[in-house]
Amino acid sequence: MDRSDSPASLDGYVPFPEDRIAAYRDAGHWRDRTFHDVLDERSSEAPGSVAAVGPHRELTYGDLADRTRRLATALRSRGIEAGERVVFHLPNAVEFLEAFFACSRVGAIPVQALPRHREAELRHLFEQFDATAYVTAGDRYEMGVDFVELIDGLETEYPALETLIGVADDPATLPNGWHDFDALCGAEVDEGALDGIDVDPTQPGVMLLSGGTTGMPKGIPRTHNDYVFQWEHMADVAGVEDDWVAFPSVPIGHNASLNCVVGAAVWTGATVAVEPTLKPEALMDLVEREGGTYSLLIPTQLVDVLDHPERDDYDLSTLEVLVSGGQKVPPRVVRDAVEEWEVGFCNIFGMAEGPLVCTRPDDPVDVQAETVGRPIADAAELRIVDLDREEEVPRGSTGELAVRGPGYFTGYFRNDEENAENFDDDGWFYTEDVLARRDDGNYQVFGRIKNTIIRGGENIYAPGVEDVVAEHPAVANVAIVAMPDERLGERPCAFVELAEGATSLTLDELSDFLEEKGLAVFKRPERLEIMPELPRTEVGKLDKKRLEELAATNADENPE
The missing domain is CATH 3.30.300.30 (ANL, C-terminal domain)
Incomplete structure (x- = not known):
């Protein structure tokens, strides 16, 4: 891909070409809204509506906007600036949302480590992304390992890593040099400092990680524009309402939760309910306690809930729409979920790199069970090509999915080899997934080429x-x-x-x-x-x- 006319950008980031940026803006696909712009719009429209609820706090949209401004001020006062990477290592908690939107306000880029990542993965992230800050759970949340103790002292090995933040009930448990998360959220707002920040929505706003099971995860930069584009369209196809309660059922830093659940909810002004323990009992209790309406569960979670011996002890009648994907959803599981809870079902094919294809809640159950539906936006460009990547295959035939458009990434971070292998000169990303498009326009997934x-x-x-x-x-x-x-x-x-x-x-x-x-x-x-x-x-x-x-x-x- 010719990048000679691309805007100046973060070292290691492959930016959108200027002509595509202009085209997406002209077509209205990109609205030049940052993540915190979306939050502030909801705060302005309905400041008293509940934005987030979790085990340790409940925040209205007004509260969330205010606390993220305070935290952003504190981050900026500690030298964290636009383009810097901040490693998030948090469970599904309200504090995640506060940190996410605060980073957006200063232009910092959250790197989404997952709760099961350990020292090897964290060292890789600190080095690969030149992280300047790390945010993790202290004594407030159980993550299986005391990451405050594990990471304390590692900053001497990574000169860029200057700010360590712990979420703690007792700040005295944090080592010297660590910052207490709640104290930072209570900082005085320096409006002048924040007003001087110009966050470019065409630049990365979040760094997702590849979900591979070999080697270390790859960085997947997503810009404010392309990610917000998907928030809007996912909310639309799932029919998310502002009085819904959306609850992430997989780690909140994973694209399935952050994009399809959290992003769609914030775009609409709905409530995000979080539960750190992602076991069937805890999730069913959350639905009953908070009136859970909408979520994305991976197929194994759906099976675990459907087959749970105490499922009938929980009131799950508030469920409206369920999304499932990440791996192929067995058709019987779709049919069982629809029959059991009378929900609309979005059978989804998605990737952190951008592709989002899903059935609609009002599709016939056979379509929901046997296909993954259609792209969430008409602006998405999809092709099914032969395995030589030379020609499109006829409709109904299997081939590799290639994508391009306003909701997709443009290259892995600092990974020229992967980018050369999976992108062509016209910006098409070859996913290595085998799909077919049926005559009715719905897509079917057949698996990974390598599998x-x-x-x-x-x-x-x-x-x-x-x-x-x-x-x-x-x-x-x-x-x-x-x-x-x-x-x-x-x-x-x-x-x-x-x-x-x-x-x-x-x-x-x-x-x-x-x-x-x-x-x-x-x-x-x-x-x-x-x-x-x-x-x-x-x-x-x-x-x-x-x-x-x-x-x-x-x-x-x-x-x-």
């Missing part, structure tokens, strides 16, 4: 097989991965988590079931592994990389 099982020259898209296996009454969760084979190259291996009350499942029983369902012989699993619980990634998705390693280790056992 496609090639058995004797035949391509097997694991999600389609998983959908059928998941219909077996003994199966609660399933993952199909490639198992190496000397003769055929690869064979499908099924890892299964048994349903409540099921005591066993054999490969022969599963094969007979799949034969009854009419699944082609070459697609059927040739090895079955029963596990008490399938491994998850840091955001709760099934960890297929780990399962591939297990399949490779056990490939020579019990051949059939």
Whole structure:
């Protein structure tokens, strides 16, 4: 991509070209609103409406705007300026929202570490992003590790890391040199200092992280303009209302929560209800306690709630719309959720890099169960191309998804190799995901190119097989991965988590079931592994990389 006419930008960030910036502005796709501009608009319209509620505080939109100004003043007084990176390492808490919008006010860029990240990942983030500040939970929230103690002293190894902030009930528990979060939020507002800041909405406002299971996460810069564009359109397609209660069900710094739930809620003026513990019991209690209306749960969470033995003890009648994605949602799970709660269902295909395709709440249940719907905005440019990335494939055929538009990123941060591999000269991003567009305009997902099982020259898209296996009454969760084979190259291996009350499942029983369902012989699993619980990634998705390693280790056992 020719960047000779691109605006001056953050070192390592691949900016939008000037011609595309102008086109998106002229078309009204980009409104040049920063994150805090959106907050301030809601605060002006309805200052007394509840913006956020959590275990330790409830804030109106007026309160949230005020506290973020105070925190922004405190950050600026400590030398944090536009373009600097601040590593967030927080659970789902109101303090996250305060820190997020405060950073927007000074033009700092939050880097979204996840709660399960540990020292290795944090060191990578400090170095990769030249982080100047770190915000984490002190004694107020349990994150599995005392990150204040873990990180204290590391700042000497990273000269740029000058500001450490802890969220603590007892500020005395914070080491010398750390700042108490609440004290910063109580700082006097220096209006002059903030008025002098000009935050450019065409520049990054948040740094998301890739969700890969190998190596260290890649930085995904999202500008204020492209992210707010998606807030608006996600709120529109999901039908979010200003009297709804939206609750993040995956880590709040993950795109699924920050964009599709939090962003859509703030855009509309709805309430964001947060719960640090993301277990089924805690989330069901949150829905009952706060009247939860709208959320995005990954498929394993939906299964855990639907199969929970005490589900009927909770009042979940306030649910209006559920979104699910991150991995392919089994069709039976969609149908069960719609029937159980009478909700509108948004079956979504999304990436932190930008693509958001989803069904609408009023779509027929067959569309919600069997497809991921349409792009959330007409301005999104999508193509399905052959695996050589040379030609578009006919409608109905599978191919790689390529995207470009006002809601997508333009390149990984400081990663020329990945950018060269996955972007072309016209700015198209090749996602490495296999999709097809049906005649009715709805898209279907078939899996990742790299995860496609090639058995004797035949391509097997694991999600389609998983959908059928998941219909077996003994199966609660399933993952199909490639198992190496000397003769055929690869064979499908099924890892299964048994349903409540099921005591066993054999490969022969599963094969007979799949034969009854009419699944082609070459697609059927040739090895079955029963596990008490399938491994998850840091955001709760099934960890297929780990399962591939297990399949490779056990490939020579019990051949059939």
